[in-house]
Amino acid sequence: MNARALAGIGTVVVAVVIGAAFVVDGSDGNEAATAGIALDDATPTTIAVPDLPDRGPHPELVDLAGWLQSDVTSLEELEGKVVAVQFWTFGCSNCKATLPHMSELYQRYGSQGFEIVGVHAPEFSYEADEANIVAAAADLGVTWPIALDPTKRTFHLWQEGPTAHWPRIYLLDRDGHIRYDHIGEGRYDQIDAAVEALLAEPA
Numbered sequence: 377m378n379a380r381a382l383a384g385i386g387t388v389v390v391a392v393v394i395g396a397a398f399v400v401d402g403s404d405g406n407e408a409a410t411a412g413i414a415l416d417d418a419t420p421t422t423i424a425v426p427d428l429p430d431r432g433p434h435p436e437l438v439d440l441a442g443w444l445q446s447d448v449t450s451l452e453e454l455e456g457k458v459v460a461v462q463f464w465t466f467g468c469s470n471c472k473a474t475l476p477h478m479s480e481l482y483q484r485y486g487s488q489g490f491e492i493v494g495v496h497a498p499e500f501s502y503e504a505d506e507a508n509i510v511a512a513a514a515d516l517g518v519t520w521p522i523a524l525d526p527t528k529r530t531f532h533l534w535q536e537g538p539t540a541h542w543p544r545i546y547l548l549d550r551d552g553h554i555r556y557d558h559i560g561e562g563r564y565d566q567i568d569a570a571v572e573a574l575l576a577e578p579a
Contacts, residue, residue, distance in 0.1 A: 423565040425573045431554040434461070434546065437495070439529040444510065446521030451493065451552060458485075458574040459548040460492045460567075463531055463541070466512035467503045470561055471543040475516050477564045481571060482520055488575055489550075492520035497531035499542065549574050 434451060443449060451459065462478065464471035482492055498504040504526045513522060525531055532540055547556035547570055556570045 423569045425569045426556065426566050428547075428549075428555040428570060428573060430549075431557070434548055434552055434554050435530075435534050437523055437525075437530050438533055439525075439527055441506075441524040441526050444506075444513065444522040444524065445519065448493075448521050451548070454491050454493070455552045456550050456579060457489045457491045458550060458571060459552075460490070460571070461495060461534075461546045461548060462492065463495045463497055463534070463544045465496060465498050465503050465542055466509060466516065467498075467500060468542045472516060473561050474543050474545075475518060477567070479517050479519070481568070485571055485575065489579075490571060490575060494518060494520060494522045495525050495530055495534075496522050497525040497528045497542070547571065547574060549577060550579050 437451060448454060451461070460478070460481065462474070464474075466472070478492060478494075481490070496503075496509055502508060506524065509522065509524070512518075523530070528540075534546070535541065535544065541559045543561070544557070544559050545567065546554050547567070549555050555574060556567070558567065
């Protein structure tokens with residue numbers, strides 16, 4: 377094989393390797409795209425606001441066993457605020473992976489009319505023990521209100537159908553209507569953009 381042919385193969389290999397660096401994906405495309413842009417600090421990054429259709433009033437919170445870290449006893453008491461309702465359980469690794477981002481949201485927007493309600497719906501019996509939930513919240517840095525849903529009645533009421541998910545986040549506007557819904561990890565930039573857009577809407 378002559379030198380010109382070898383050089384051509386080398387160029388193709390380099391191109392494939394470089395291309396692969398921008399194809400590798402994590403939990404969703406937003407992180408991958410942002411990672412590629414972040415290599416050039418001079419390039420501004422803009423996250424498009426996701427569609428925020430009005431899905432109507434949120435379902436009720438039913439058969440709760442109480443609340444932790446809050447005097448709130450219902451979502452109705454939070455109307456006038458933008459609220460993130462997250463279904464989670466402390467033994468779920470995917471849930472735990474989202475908590476640093478939830479903490480960032482709380483710190484960034486908590487003083488601007490934003491609240492989080494973590495609906496704790498246990499998968500296993502040890503996760504239903506209130507003392508274990510309190511200890512886990514402290515260990516994991518969960519400082520926002522926690523609604524206790526040990527029978528998972530609320531968990532299944534909000535997630536009708538054959539499958540319900542941990543974690544799942546709903547964003548409610550100031551009128552208590554569901555405007556955003558995301559299952560699983562990721563899309564953190566999109567969630568940020570959605571919270572900002574809902575906070576910017578007139579009260």
